[in-house]
Amino acid sequence: MNMAETKIKEDKVCIVGSGLIGRSFAMLFAASGYQVHLYDIQSSQVTDALSNIRSQLLDLERKGLLRGTLTVDQQHNCIQGATDLGKAIKGAWFVLECVPERLELKTSVYKNIEPFLEPTAILASSASALVPSLLSKDIKNRNRFIVVHPTNPPFYAPAVELIPAPWTDADVLTSTKNLCTEIGQVPVVLNKEIDGFVLNRIQYAIIGECWNIVKDGVMSPEDVDKVMSEGLGRRYAFMGPLETAYLNADGWLSYQERYAGMMDRVSSSFAPFPKIEGPTLQKIHDAFLEKIPIDQLDERRKWRDERLARLSKLKKDMDS
Ligand SMILES: NC(=O)c1ccc[n+]([C@@H]2O[C@H](COP(=O)([O-])OP(=O)(O)OC[C@H]3O[C@@H](n4cnc5c(N)ncnc54)[C@H](O)[C@@H]3O)[C@@H](O)[C@H]2O)c1
Known part of the structure; x- marks a missing residue:
């Protein structure tokens, strides 16, 4: 991320699952000024994530390692905890699912997400190994689906694998690549699916x-x-x-x-x-x-x- 002034944006992104990966991505999006809605099925996880993020931001500030030019408060204010999935998804142009790596869990989460998704929104998954064609085969707008597999912890290790399904629209890959680059990640693209990715x-x-x-x-x-x-x-x-x-x-x-x-x-x-x-x-x-x-x-x-x-x-x- 360059040190040009970071602007607070109106663009809304939504993260579903506020565990290790979800909260780290929330920090990345917030450091670039995105309005992040952070949802979890367990509300205590969201509360914990918000306080953990604040203490991480304060720690980064103390060490002179804060990203972008927004203050700790500005970055933290960009993240809203959410307990209503529909409200969290509505209006978001990018939705990142970060729930545990179980196929049936992830696909059931997509079923719950789908009714609220904007027609052009991108639905991404932070899956570690499950291929996108398996994850997205039953999604109505499966052409808007992509896997965005980060290195753990995404905030500190920027390589992120982008894996489109065979039916993913070309602009989904381009926009996701641009978004990842904007938030300071280093995207690498798989030209075809392979179990476990690269x-x-x-x-x-x-x-x-x-x-x-x-x-x-x-x-x-x-x-x-x-x-x-x-x-x-x-x-x-x-x-x-x-x-x-x-x-x-x-x-x-x-x-x-x-x-x-x-x-x-x-x-x-x-x-x-x-x-x-x-x-x-x-x-x-x-x-x-x-x-x-x-x-x-x-x-x-x-x-x-x-x-x-x-x-x-x-x-x-x-x-x-
Ligand atoms: N941890 C890693 O090293 C790592 C690295 C890259 C990718 N990933 C992938 O990222 C995904 C998330 O992993 P994690 O390590 O953050 O897991 P985690 O267990 O830390 O967090 C998962 C979160 O999802 C929530 N959740 C469970 N069911 C839900 C539902 N139905 N709706 C909404 N939220 C729900 C849980 O309450 C929890 O807060 C997995 O697919 C994992 O394979 C993990």
């Missing part, structure tokens, strides 16, 4: 290999994580694995000459994706439990989010 497919490939390495006793869980946080991940925060390889030789053709044989040999010893269960599960869980007791998860999430926010600032400063 982010989770890559993430699971990494987790699978980490798991097998721990299972085979090659390395401790803590050290495997350091390979990412102090090694590969340091580069990946700035460039992906494809560009990394490009730079590690003199371009991909030279990388192929030097390393393709080694890649073939090493990858032929990869075990299939492991079952996430048994003694390895306990071993990995215990390793982290020692470092982060379950009642200290929130503290550790804050620690993570602060570093992610500072990394975003560093990237922005270096790129400007």
